[in-house]
Amino acid sequence: MKYSHTLLILIILLLTLAVVNAEEPPYMLVRVDVEAEMQVIPLLRMGLDIVDGVKGEYVELVCHPEEYTQILAQGYAAEILIEDMEQFYADRAATDDMGGYHTWSEAIDEIYQIHLDHPDITTEPFSIGQTIEGREMYVIKISDNPEIDEDEGEAFFNALIHAREPIGVELALGLVNHLTDQYGSDPYITDLVDNREIFVLPVFNVDGYVYNETTNPSGGGMWRKNRRDNGGGIYGVDLNRNFSFDWGYNNIGSSPSPGSATYRGTGPFSEPETENVRQFCNEHNFAINLNIHSYSNLMMYAWSGPHRGFTPEDALFAAISTTMIQWNGYPFGTGWQVLYEMNGEANDWMYGEQSEKPRILSWLFEVGSSFWPAPSQIPGLVAENLQPCLYLIEQAQYHMSPRLTLTPYNPPIQIPAAGGSFDFNIASAYIGAEPVTVNLWIDVTLPSGTVFGPLLGPAQLTMPSGFTFDRDRTQDVPGNAPEGTYIYSVHAGIYPDINWHTASFEFEKLSTGDGEGASSWWNYVDALDEFSGDTIGMASPQASALPAGHEIMGNYPNPFNPLTVISFELRVSSLVKLSIYDITGRLVVELVNGWRDAGAYEVNFDGSALVSGIYIAKLIHGSNTSTAKLVLMK
Ligand SMILES: [Zn+2]
The missing domain is CATH 2.60.40.1930 (Macroglobulin (MG2) domain)
Known part of the structure; x- marks a missing residue:
């Protein structure tokens, strides 16, 4: 009995070792020839992390030997650049100090020390929530009166969503150090700190990074995902495929396979790390976000999926990027233009999610030309991206969005067959420092999915800092409106193409009637233009007949x-x-x-x-x- 028990433990131990070995085959850096864009898609479908390349010539990607065999079997011409990347980085490292990079605890110690040295312009680091293994995700805020939420432009910087991209940690810490060290002596920095609110999350994927520290204490660890236990000895979700926007749209650049480097998880925001960042963004009013990655010396912004084309604010993204390229020299464009297609990615959610929060102008920097650049390269890579980061902070002042709320009275709202009306409250608050000119309009999404309207507006308002308004209004729903569920929405943006924030609620029309109760889509009561001299007008288009098709x-x-x-x-x-x-x-x-x-x-x-x-x-x-x-x- 005793003997067999020991044997059992021995077998379990051996099995465990086998599992550990099975999940840790070497990471290879491979160059694959691709003459046409179409040839990249099967590689993206394999869930491989494509890190660099020249369009129409080749891509460089990270893979395991088994995947390399599959690539060759599909007929690609491929060349191994590095047989074992972790060994490559280990051979280069002189010491055990994480290859010259901050460990997670060193990074957090550093922002604590910065706070102690500069308590008037920083908060104590605070956690926005825990990782799946229970570690805290620390953020530091830099601003004058840091404990107060002032009417200032807000910017968010986050690094290391991918655990093997530590140059992001160095850039994030470099930014915090620069802002705090130069405050009071450099007038530009002093102005930014006094008039913006800057939030920095230096390590997003804490567990993945700690895992790399454990397996490769001298740096060069190649773990990418978080440490979700997917079962069967398979770990990790790619956090930058786990955001809700277009999550799982297709399997190109986002994989349904738990073992893949780009595994997107079981559902949008299935991972606590992404959910924490989502909540944090929803609770704030960020105008600007930067996701710091490595590598390939690029800047990109929404969209990541070619099916979406360009955002309506593409010219603005390009203009800001054009200013930044003078400092870092990085080519820029939409994700699908400058890199390759993906979905469930953070940039797209930051910009494209406009109901939970206003839109955020968001960039992704791919810094440098290696996952673990040699320590001698760190200062240069930080320096070339410092000015772009400061410029993004500057821009936060000019792109804050008003927040809207739309609240029905006496919900749930059910409109009888003959037509009727409901009362609602519309409110808005604007906390940017610079006045903003915005259009507001109300429309309704019919049961068919067609958007009808505007029922009110577009009104043009110029909102000064701290502007709020709050109005009660009434909406008629005609009897000939078809039965079903409607979504009633107010939008802020530049009518009709650019949307910044949308607030909505649903109502129900019980069945189609004759219009005795109400004959048209009137919207009335409190005037919306009485509170601003800048209002240029309100249109209330009416449809006396069926709204769609007439x-x-x-x-x-x-x-x-x-x-x-x-x-x-x-x-x-x-x-x-x-x-x-x-x-x-x-x-x-x-x-x-x-x-x-x-x-x-x-x-x-x-x-x-x-x-x-x-x-x-x-x-x-x-x-x-x-x-x-x-x-x-x-
Ligand atoms: Zn990355």
Whole structure:
């Protein structure tokens, strides 16, 4: 009994060793010839980490020997650059001090020491949550009055989401040191610290980094993912494929296989590390984010998936990048342009998630040309990226988004068949230091998925620092609106293409009715323009018929004095008559009377000869009639 027990333990020990060995085959650096973009896709589908390359010529990637065999078996011409990367880095290291890089505890000790040396402009490092192995994820904030959330531009810097990219830790620490050391002597730095709020997470993937410290104490550890136990002796989720935006859109550059270097996890934000960063971003008002990676000397921004093309703010991303390239010389572009396709990535979530939080202008830097650059290269790599980081901090002041809230009264809202209305509150707060000019508009997503509107706006407001507003309004829902669930949304941005923040709630239309309860999508009560002299106008387009597939009519601005533009759209060519009536039903003027082709039309209306009041525009086209309420305010 005793004997067999010992034997059992021995067998378990041997099995454990076998598992450890099985998960630690050497990491090879391999160059694979790819003449066409299409040839890269099978490599991305294999879940390999492509680290560098020249488009149309070759890629350099990290793989294990088994994967290398698979690459050759698929007919690629490939060349081994480094047989065993960990051995390569170990041979180079002179000492046991992590190859000249900070360990995790050294990095955290350093930001604690910075706080002790500069208590007036830093917070004590604080944890934003724990990793899957229970370690704290520490952030330090740099600003004047660091304990107070002031109305200042906010920027977030995070490094080492991939555990084998430690140059990011050095850059993050270099940035914190520079800001605190130069405060009070360098006027530019003093201004940034006084007028921005800067948050730095120097080690995102703590467990993965500690694992590399354990396996390779002299540096060169090649572990990339976190330390999630996937079962079967397989560990790790690629945290930079675990964000919710386009998570698992396809298997190109994001893998469903737990053993792969780009394994995306079982679901969006399945990992505590990414969930902690998500919550942290949602609780703050970041205008700017930087994800620091290595390597290949590149700057990239959303989108990562070619199916999305370019963001509506691509010109802004390019302009800011054009300024930064003068310091680091890194080519820039969208992720899919400058590197390769992926999904569930942090840049895309930072910019593209616009409901949980406003959009964040986010970059990813691939620093240097090695995972573990020689210690002699560290100061140069930090220096070339310091000025770009400072410039991003500077930019935070100019790209803060107003936050919106939209709250229904007496939910859940159910609109009867004949139509009805609901009351809601709309509020906004802006904490940027510089005034921002923004459009606000309300639209509704129909049960079919079509977006209809705007039902209100676009209003143009210029919000000074600390601006807030809060208004109650009422929305009519006509009886002929189809039954189903609607999403009612308010947006802040530049109408119609650029969205910064959206707040929404749902309501239900019980069944399609005759319109006795309400006949149109009126939106009324508190005026939205009374609190800002900069409001240029509000349009309330109305649809008297079914919202989808019918002619829409509205005017802009509204209220107006004395000019307004009435617009309408014909889906089919027809005889059209557009007339203006006063509130008693008396004809004021006939603006259009004739045959018109299908298309969009705009007609000017001049109310200078009329008294203030409500006028009705009536559009008769074929057998349909649309009306809009025009408000002349002199
Ligand atoms: Zn990386």
